[in-house]
Amino acid sequence: MKTFSSSSSVSRRFEREKDNRELELRRRKCCRSTIINNDHNHHHSIIKSYHCNCHHHHHHNVNKSQLLLTIIIIIEILNGVWATRTNLSPRFKSDNNDFDTQSEIIVRVKEGASSLNKEIYHLYGEDPDNDPLTFGVLGTLGKDLLRIESLSNNEAKVYLKKELDREIQDSYTLVLTLTDGKLGKGNYITKSLLLIVEDINDNAPIFRPFRTAILVKENAKPGTLIETFEAFDSDEGRFGQVFYQLDDEIHDTNSLGSNMFSIQTVDGMCKGILRLSGQLDYERKSLYQLRILAIDRAMEDSRKTSTAAIVIQVEDVDDQPPIFTSIPSITRISEDTPIGGHVLQVTAIDGDKGVNNPITYRIIKGGNGL
Ligand SMILES: [Ca+2]
Ligand SMILES: [Ca+2]
Ligand SMILES: [Ca+2]
Ligand SMILES: [Ca+2]
Structure with missing residues (x-):
């Protein structure tokens, strides 16, 4: 019995160990x-014990996957929020290269219409x-x-809207804007x-005030400064450099105006x-009308000129002797001519037409008794 019992207990122990192995x-x-959940009904006790064991495990797993799911959902939500919050900014590009962030766009435009x-x-x-881009x-x-005229989602053309005048302002620093519509109102790149x-050569020289009527003595020496x-000229470079000429198209009656005067340009001084x-002669010509041309040094076809x-009034000087206009060669005087009576009338004019020199008359010789 004991043996049996012992053999039966061995057998039970064996059974138990087998169960345990299977369970494990x-x-x-x-x-x-x-x-694997489905074929657990092999052995009741085992299944039970297995269930007991695995039930705990399953419970744990469900919790874990729920947590995982929750985390994934949260991450997805955060991703969404993050994505909208971290909209990536647009940037300006040049036609083929990226701009250096510091560089500015330099555009050269000719003044004028x-x-x-x-x-x-x-x-x-x-x-x-x-994102579609808007430039401004x-x-x-x-x-x-x-x-600024939009061409496509990421291109625009810039047009000049206003006529510019370099002589008023020669450069403008402007700020272009770029938005993708998500940067937020008032925010721009x-x-x-x-x-x-x-x-451009759009200005003619302008004369400083000068004397329009000038009096020159007829005996002034050639070379005298008049x-x-x-x-x-407010233009730049050669467009603003000025030289002077006498207008040959104005001819005085003697056509001597261009020889009688000359104009010389003092370079670098605008003068x-x-x-x-020449030698003036009041008696020949007393009035000269001159036209002085101030011309800029642009190319001939785009030169600008002012006149x-x-x-010039020639001033007479007393350089001519008087001339007798009438003097009889023989004068008869009757004997009874009273003393103080009229003997002879002479007239003379001064060779100088302008100067009102008084003419004095004197008898030089043979005047005894007169
Ligand atoms: Ca964007
Ligand atoms: Ca101008
Ligand atoms: Ca000019
Ligand atoms: Ca100009």
């Missing part, structure tokens, strides 16, 4: 994957999120000068635009010096 095996399987409504620049932008310009001055106004002219170059008209 199943547990391992179970823990490896939750799909020829540049009006011309396309002066082509804008490119880039947005990592491919800041400030009233910028809006006054530029018109900006880029500095330097607008350089280039010169007047200095000064004309300023023209009018000198006498100064002056009158």
